Amino acid sequence: MMPLADEVQHFAGAPHWTWYILFYFFLAGLSGGSYVIATLFRLGGEPSDEPAARLGYYVAFAALLPCPVMLILDLGTPLRFWHMMWNTTPGAAGLNFKYWSPMSVGVWALAVFGAFATVSFVETLVRDQRIRWSLAQRAVRLLDGILGRVVMVAGAVAGLFIAGYTGVLLSVSNQPVWSDTWALGGLFLASGLSGSAALLLFLVRYRRSAERSAGPLVVSERLYAVLELALIVIFALTLVPAGTVDTAFGFPWILLWLVALTGLVPGIGGLLTGRLAVTPEGVAVSVGSASAVRSVAIPVLVLLGVLALRAAVIFSIQ
Amino acid sequence: MVEITPGRAYGFFTDTSVCIGCKACEVACKEWNALAGNEPVFGDGFDNTGSLDAQNWRHVKFIDNVPDQTMGTGQGKAWLMMSDVCKHCQHASCMEVCPTGAIIRTEFDTVYIQPDVCNGCRNCIAACPYDVIGLDEHKGVVQKCTLCYDRLQGGMEPACAKACPTDSIQFGPLDELRPAARQRVTTLHEQGVTQARLYGDDDSVYGGLNAFFLLMDSPQAYRLPNAENAVLPRRNNVGGYLGALGTAVLAVLGSVLALRRRREPAAETPSDAGTASVPAAPPVPPAPPAPRETEAGEQ
Numbered sequence: 202m203m204p205l206a207d208e209v210q211h212f213a214g215a216p217h218w219t220w221y222i223l224f225y226f227f228l229a230g231l232s233g234g235s236y237v238i239a240t241l242f243r244l245g246g247e248p249s250d251e252p253a254a255r256l257g258y259y260v261a262f263a264a265l266l267p268c269p270v271m272l273i274l275d276l277g278t279p280l281r282f283w284h285m286m287w288n289t290t291p292g293a294a295g296l297n298f299k300y301w302s303p304m305s306v307g308v309w310a311l312a313v314f315g316a317f318a319t320v321s322f323v324e325t326l327v328r329d330q331r332i333r334w335s336l337a338q339r340a341v342r343l344l345d346g347i348l349g350r351v352v353m354v355a356g357a358v359a360g361l362f363i364a365g366y367t368g369v370l371l372s373v374s375n376q377p378v379w380s381d382t383w384a385l386g387g388l389f390l391a392s393g394l395s396g397s398a399a400l401l402l403f404l405v406r407y408r409r410s411a412e413r414s415a416g417p418l419v420v421s422e423r424l425y426a427v428l429e430l431a432l433i434v435i436f437a438l439t440l441v442p443a444g445t446v447d448t449a450f451g452f453p454w455i456l457l458w459l460v461a462l463t464g465l466v467p468g469i470g471g472l473l474t475g476r477l478a479v480t481p482e483g484v485a486v487s488v489g490s491a492s493a494v495r496s497v498a499i500p501v502l503v504l505l506g507v508l509a510l511r512a513a514v515i516f517s518i519q
Numbered sequence: 520m521v522e523i524t525p526g527r528a529y530g531f532f533t534d535t536s537v538c539i540g541c542k543a544c545e546v547a548c549k550e551w552n553a554l555a556g557n558e559p560v561f562g563d564g565f566d567n568t569g570s571l572d573a574q575n576w577r578h579v580k581f582i583d584n585v586p587d588q589t590m591g592t593g594q595g596k597a598w599l600m601m602s603d604v605c606k607h608c609q610h611a612s613c614m615e616v617c618p619t620g621a622i623i624r625t626e627f628d629t630v631y632i633q634p635d636v637c638n639g640c641r642n643c644i645a646a647c648p649y650d651v652i653g654l655d656e657h658k659g660v661v662q663k664c665t666l667c668y669d670r671l672q673g674g675m676e677p678a679c680a681k682a683c684p685t686d687s688i689q690f691g692p693l694d695e696l697r698p699a700a701r702q703r704v705t706t707l708h709e710q711g712v713t714q715a716r717l718y719g720d721d722d723s724v725y726g727g728l729n730a731f732f733l734l735m736d737s738p739q740a741y742r743l744p745n746a747e748n749a750v751l752p753r754r755n756n757v758g759g760y761l762g763a764l765g766t767a768v769l770a771v772l773g774s775v776l777a778l779r780r781r782r783e784p785a786a787e788t789p790s791d792a793g794t795a796s797v798p799a800a801p802p803v804p805p806a807p808p809a810p811r812e813t814e815a816g817e818q
Contacts, residue, residue, distance in 0.1 A: 211648075217641065237770075278638045278659035284638045285640070301753045369759035374616070376645050379645075387763050390767060425770060
């Protein structure tokens with residue numbers, strides 16, 4: 202960040218990025234976050250975490266599918282979506298890639314992450330014997346060794362990027378609020394991870410073999426929530442010198458921020474009361490026997506918070 | 520008649536001290552570029568155009584500058600009038616962020632949006648510090664002043680400059696316009712109009728503006744960022760990515776911590792009130808020998 206001017210002036214017009222972009226940001230965070238969590242389970246967890254890892258790869262793929270659709274529909278000329286990747290300027294035709302433009306980088310990152318998410322999704326289908334073609338099984342065996350680890354790690358790095366670059370994209374502009382802070386990339390990433398952990402925790406209810414991974418998911422969600430809260434504070438503080446705190450947090454946006462902060466309550470509250478404690482089996486409570494409040498309402502609350510946070514950031518300046 | 524040669528830098532010098540707010544420039548621009556225009560905006564002033572956008576590539580600003588105290592004869596200055604337009608910045612924010620390569624610099628050193636390449640992503644709108652660009656809802660692409668690219672190719676000066684009755688808008692090669700503008704400021708200062716100043720004639724604002732102005736007040740009064748605030752979007756790349764990287768590292772460390780905690784014996788029962796009264800999970804069966812054995816039918 203360059204030093205802020207004594208008096209920060211913003212005269213830029215709003216780009217009118219609305220619902221498609223909001224839900225793209227939301228789903229990209231969940232997709233990237235779920236892939237990262239799945240990979241961490243597989244590489245750093247125990248054998249009993251494998252069902253949760255597979256669940257994560259399913260979620261990553263499912264959440265990713267609508268993303269390009271939303272990005273394309275948001276364009277003024279949707280049929281020219283491919284112009285993002287191929288410059289059609291007469292006499293200058295060729296690949297489009299601007300490392301200094303997060304939108305340009307994001308398009309390619311989405312394509313790369315899409316490839317990893319698809320490979321991991323198909324691999325999981327094969328390992329779950331939902332695809333039984335011998336050719337597919339032979340291909341998946343290639344991923345048993347170091348190649349599989351490389352794919353997962355590379356996919357997780359791409360997933361982290363996808364979950365966070367959307368915030369950087371907003372900052373790389375001349376808009377009030379967005380361009381006044383460096384915290385949006387980290388904030389969206391932490392929020393995406395928090396939402397992903399909550400979503401997986403909810404879905405574990407429907408994949409009982411993954412129940413043993415609920416403990417780490419609970420603890421992870423608590424830590425992500427702390428990170429997200431810290432970044433919200435940093436975000437607000439970085440707006441002070443620019444004088445745009447009111448723009449971001451004024452009425453009615455404060456209502457969305459309250460929803461976002463409410464979504465952090467389960468994580469922060471859990472950390473305050475239970476710290477990082479889990480039982481030796483890795484789970485504080487049988488997910489199947491947990492109350493509906495814990496299993497359904499809390500993940501929904503967290504996910505609503507993730508959505509509200511993005512809505513507050515995107516809409517408050519428009 | 521200005522001779523127009525490809526390879527030479529051209530632009531506008533807009534002298535707001537002689538603008539009378541007639542809006543001939545707006546009309547000429549719309550006529551030549553076949554812009555439909557918007558519904559008029561009726562506020563409390565004489566400006567019913569509103570702002571620059573996809574339909575208004577020239578916009579005469581009427582800035583209420585009525586002084587609080589009564590002024591003497593000849594000192595009154597009720598309005599600042601300025602025919603605003605795309606600045607065709609040397610370091611153009613729109614061009615910097617455009618992911619399609621639709622925004623180019625022409626052979627006349629102007630900034631041009633290719634309508635057949637743009638896909639309407641609107642990233643340039645978020646980046647333009649002057650609120651110049653707008654999305655044409657019908658065409659699905661963004662539009663702004665082209666500095667009459669087609670007229671320049673035909674050897675004609677832009678429509679707005681040709682129509683301006685007071686020569687407030689002057690078109691020409693930059694290397695001729697800039698000295699003329701500086702001379703004009705000197706003349707005004709000699710006449711006691713000390714508030715006259717140039718904006719964008721040097722590289723202090725976005726590397727220099729091909730459409731630069733003589734202003735009668737501070738740039739902020741015209742909603743133009745001063746040199747200190749004339750910054751490019753890419754300035755936030757490093758901070759933004761570093762913030763995300765730091766977050767990623769902390770998040771992964773947190774995840775690893777969460778996974779490791781399970782392996783350690785629990786010295787304490789979780790005190791989470793929500794879980795305390797719920798029966799614990801049944802004993803966990805031994806981990807399967809193969810970490811990725813199939814689980815068909817589980818979901």
